[in-house]
Amino acid sequence: MGNKKPVVIGIAGGSGSGKTTVTKAIYEYFKGHSILLLEQDYYYKDQSHLPFEERLQTNYDHPLAFDNDLLIEHLQSLVEYESINKPVYDYTLHTRSQDVIPQEAKDVIILEGILVLEDERLRDLMDIKLYVDTDADLRIIRRMLRDIKERGRTLESVVDQYVTVVRPMHNQFIEPTKRYADIIIPEGGQNHVAIDLMVTKIQTILEQNAIL
Template sequence: MGTKPIIIGVAGGSGSGKTTVANKIYCKFQNQDILMIEQDAYYKDQSHLPMEERLKTNYDHPLAFDNDLLLDHLRKLLDREEIDKPVYDYANHTRSKEIMKQSPRDVIILEGILILEDERLRDIMDIKLYVDTDADLRIIRRLMRDIKDRGRTIDSVIDQYTEVVRPMHLQFIEPTKRYADVIIPEGGNNQVAIDLMVTKIKTILEQKLIL
């Protein structure tokens, strides 16, 4: 197919509901060629560092991400080339030796906390979304997720939030809201906004003669 894929960026703070929004949009196009690329998969390889250094990684800082590789992979997908998507090993705080073969698709959803921070990434997106959710809801969601799914203690989650997550959100994530084409309040619960996005994406696809 000669037409280029479209890229939809879904950004927002940790616990904002951006993953839910991305998944709901994804589900609306399951009968089509669609794929999800998570910025989290592109955390930098730290295999050259000792474990004590890896443990100090600030995962909410722009420098934690290998955006050069992410950009290279997105450009390949736009050119209809296959990529080897990295897999991040959170237990060992470095990139896994595994990879995921990913074929190009008509629609690419790029999801992550800092995808709007890098101008190069913004420039190749067709639609830029920012999921905007109040800080109290975000910390509650993060608490519930990290305790239930990651075996964390309440104290450790709160310490990480106050020392790293919150200041990084205010410094790097929140300011990227101004780059968004659409701001979605309250994340995955905002069905009207999600339906509007789906309609807009279908319109773009129709214009590209994909549908």
């Protein structure tokens, strides 16, 4: 292999920030190439040892909800060009599913999630760290529309969850990780200039890593 090494891009940002749109835009651009997407959401902790009532109390916006040890182990394997078995999370049972998704190693790895920049060990594996920074009012509007339309939630329950969990967790844990970002993209997926810059930067690194 020589010095060939995949490019690892971390994309963080609050819920509804547009980080998924940015991720998709970059992914689409390199679709013909060797690229994979690793979502932090797949790496919520296994809670099968807890009674169901306790699992219902899970705070999915807290750093401790994630099994970062497994995520780091998997990311290190992918960087070494070894395949992994990605875990699957079952949101109806609020624990890890028995299923796994086999994932082959690729030349470009996008790691996306609200807290991917929070763990220093994860940051150390990244070549580019992105934070998608979108105003709170837009984030809550997007979250409302999504949760009501796609998840059958009531307006009251979305607002209640936002005020009691999402907002305080964002301010305490997600927002502060902005300082670790190499690039802060305002207004997510609509920011075509920022996405173009990212794509160019990724190509440069790929060339340096003797991949392209």
